[in-house]
Amino acid sequence: MAVCIAVIAKENYPLYIRSVPTQNELKFHYTVHTSLDVVEEKISAVGKSLGDQRELYLGLLYPTEDYKVYGYVTNSKVKFVIVVDSSNTSLRDNEIRSMFRKLHNSFTDVMCNPFHNPGDQIQSKAFDGIVSGMMVQTG
């Protein structure tokens, strides 16, 4: 279960960011912002290795003492960042991958919505629903 989920546009501004409300939200915004550097590094590193199959899933970006940050980049250079609690060690890689899959599918639906302009904040209720399903249930 994620503690914070963020969608970042290719120009590196947030399209959607949501965190568990009980905590200090600014801290999460900051964590996501710093993870962008790591994402950029991973994207350019993959470019140099000339692999044939280049993955969209970037894996664990970096661990902090409380949290682990995972990243995923789409072909249109939109980045998804998921922050999970470090104490929740039962979350396997596969589960994180499937969370990203769901996010990507939902994001694709948002993009195809004619009332949504690419580059605007995401205001889709369906997307909100998917994200809520993935966040830690509080109380």
Add this chain to the structure above:
Amino acid sequence: MADESLFDFLHMEIVSHVYKEQQAGKGEMDNKDRAVCVSVLESMGFRVGQGLIERLTRDSPSFKDELDVMKFVCKDFWTKVFRRQVDNLRTNHQGTYVLQDNKFSLLTQLSNGKQYLDQAPKYLAFSCGVVRGALSNLGMDSVVTAEVSVMPSCKFQVVIQKL
């Protein structure tokens, strides 16, 4: 089987509607009006292209370089959108690509030779927009133009804008 014609008919009606709207009130259409119609159609196509490419590249791995992206556009993208592959891709390796389709699906119903050649550009504006939108979402700003010499074959020229 009928699904293929659905979009063809819708597209023809979109083109005719945009031109009628522009002409409403005025008797004659001058070049400025024609340019407005073409840019309306092209911007419609742009938004469609952006959404489409998000859906179509969802599962494919990242692209290595510009040429890789153009090859994807010519094969997978063209197949999904226009139901065939581009017949010929030429490039000068400096950002200009020419895609030639010998049986462009939106033009096949118009004619099989030189008849209605002057009407053809109207029906290509939307598709130019789709290609431009697709490339823009993949990170490549471009200018896409189309030309027809013999129907239904047409050439799309893509010039990648480098900053």
